[in-house]
Amino acid sequence: MRNTPYFKWIKLVIASIIFILWVVWIENYWFLLGYPLLFDNYITKKIPWGFWKKRKDGKKPSPIVEWIDAIVFALVAVYIINIFLFQNYKIPTSSLEKSLLVGDHLFVSKASYGPRMPNTPIAFPLVQNTFSSTTHIKSYLDWPHWDYKRLAGITNVKNNDIVVFNFPAGDTVPFLSNNPDYYNQMLITGLQEAQKNNNLMPKQPFNSDWERNHYFMNIGRKFIHSHPERFGTVISRPVDKRDNYVKRCIALPGDVLEIRHNQVYINGEAVDNPEGLQHNYLIKTDGTALNDRFYERLEVAKIDRQGMGNSYYIPLTKDKAKLVEDMPFIESITIDEEIPNNTGFQVFPYSSDYNWSRDNFGPLAMPKKGETIDITIKNLPIYERIITAYEGNKLMVKDGQIYINDQPATKYTFEMDYYFMLGDNRHKSADSRSWGFVPEDHIVGKPILVWLSLDPDKSFPANIRWDRFFKIVHKN
Structure with missing residues (x-):
């Protein structure tokens, strides 16, 4: 049958069905303009796709050319798989122990919650943002830049799901000092510099904690940017090129979260704790x-x-x-239990109007797409990054009045859903208690399988955790 003239048409029909279903899935019908290339590949064969491999003497291509061809094909295949199906992720910290261990290598399903179309479509596969930890050479091009779009997935994020996501506070990074995040570093550094130099202390009392935080963050920003030898070059990153984090989703859009004496409550009811909670x-x-x-x-x-x-x-x-x-x-x-101390510097949103700590936190409502809230100077520390960094609006406060996109504002309507993520190793985790909500466009995927696990505290071969090979990642 392979030698019959009909076989190439059968292959074309199968390829066409797959291609059209893919175009419908991604909802970008401009790709249909590329269908003639698919038709030519199977039927007309007018385009000399392999021209670069042909030799004038008609002999077989050299091994180097064959290797280049195989590598290019593999890179393209990996890039497509990495966007639409799954990617590898290695657990770098102990924030999810004992549910997931340092040294676990995971298959992360992007189809579970729906793969995102990349913000930076031209990028080197298998490299998150830079080619190494010692250089800030980008692994991607800033242009073209695509807006957020998520394709249909198998399911939605659910309470207690373990989720891989792009670090929300990773939009700006001092390359040599990325822990804590840039915004916390600005606040901490600004406070430290003001305490060292009385001339930097404010002459008038602050009208709000929002004003206080911005005052000290401005001092910290200037210090960080003027000391590259200590903090490194300050770089910005698009959403899909921010560092990947993995945590447990504790609260969904519309939920009300509270932590009392180390116990999480959702909508007033105590949740069942994960088996490995520490x-x-x-x-x-x-x-x-x-x-x-x-x-x-x-x-x-x-x-x-x-x-x-x-x-x-x-x-x-x-x-x-x-x-x-x-x-x-x-x-x-x-x-251990951290008690709120009234300073407003312990946890998000870093305001004394919300006297919270890591172990006694909230109540805090999760923003939901389409929901409208009252916006005030008091709750601005909670919602500022949503309004500006995540949803792209201009925000200003003048004479106690909030302006959004140069218009006076007393209400705000959310454009996306937001989630709250915690580590199972609760006192060893930098999570939403430190930097707030995770926007829906930052969700990467769902870990489904541990395919390799290496204990960093041991040397080879004792470091191989054989019992964790091909272990399914469960909620609890």
Whole structure:
């Protein structure tokens, strides 16, 4: 059948169906203009697609040419797969232990929540934003730039889903100092510089915490940009080229989140905690030193081990904490709880009008697409980045009046849905308590499988966690 004249038409029909379904899926019908190229490839063959491989003497292409051809094809295939189907992601920190471990390599499904069309379509595959951690040479071109568009997916983000997303505060990055994020660094640095130099302290009291924060952030911004030897070049990144984070989605658009004494409540009801949920515990011994065998028994990574004298500060699950409590050389074990201190500098939104801490947080309503809220100077610290950074509006405050796009504003309607993400290792996680909401256009995908796991605390081959190979990623 392969030698019959009808076979090429059969191949064309199959390819045409796939091509048309793909165009309908991405809802960009301009691609239909490329259909003649598909037709030529199977039927007319007028375009010499392999012209660059042909030799004048008619001989077979050299091995170098064949290798280049194979590499180009592989890169194109990987690029397409990476956009529409899945990508690899490596767990870099302990924020999700014990649900996901440092050194886990994940297959992240982009089809689960619907793949995004890239904001930066011309980019080197398999490289997130720069070619290495030591250089800020971009792996993508800033132009052309496409607006946010998400294709139809299999499902929606649900409560307790583990989600990979682009870091919302990663739009601006000091290349040599990216933790904490740029905005927190501006605030912290501005406060420190003002405390060192009384001339920088304000002469008049602030009218609001929003005004206070912007005052100190402006000082911090000038300091960071004037000290590249310490902070590095300050660079900006589009949404799809911001660093990837992985956390657990705790609250969906429209939910009301609250954390009371380390327990999460959604819409007033306590949620079921993940099996691997951890909090930091203060442990005091009778003088016995905690050794590697102790930590390995409790599965505490080296990065999470802290102690001095007979006092130790380590993350544990409830079951592991009970195990420690029953050990004969333990004098006391107490769960850590950060109490709000009225300063407004502990957690998002960094305002004394919201006297919250990482362990006592909210209530906070999740913004929902199409919802309209009252906007005030008091709640502006909560919604400022939504209005400006995420939804692209111009915001200004003058004489106590809020202006959006140069118009006086007392209300605001959200253009996107927003989510709240937490790490399961609650006291070892930089998450939404630090930088706020995750916009829908930052959602990358859903981890579905651990395909490789390497323990960073051990050397090869002992570092291979064989029991985690091809482990399905569950909610709990």
